[in-house]
Amino acid sequence: MELPKFLLGDNTDYPTAIFIIHTDYPRFIINLEDDQVEWLEDFSAEDEKELSSEAENLIQAANDFYDREVNRYNES
Numbered sequence: 001m002e003l004p005k006f007l008l009g010d011n012t013d014y015p016t017a018i019f020i021i022h023t024d025y026p027r028f029i030i031n032l033e034d035d036q037v038e039w040l041e042d043f044s045a046e047d048e049k050e051l052s053s054e055a056e057n058l059i060q061a062a063n064d065f066y067d068r069e070v071n072r073y074n075e076s
Contacts, residue, residue: 006065020062026051030062 009019009029017033027040037059043051 006062008066008069018066020066022058022062026054026058028058030059032063032066035059 003023005022005024007021007023009021011017011019014031014033017031020030020032022028022030025041026043029038029040030036031038037055
């Protein structure tokens, strides 16, 4: 099965939270309510250096995905 790069998620235990799940490497979940990021990968020290520069772009892409999805929902 091929998964989309981003998925929207919610949970009734967190009624005000909206989660974006990034399914490609490096996998992560961001809670848009408070911008907390949970990485689903184990990183070496060298990986962490590269990740720090890429993380901002990935989080921006997650926010852009959310904005696009909300706009599509509101247009329909």
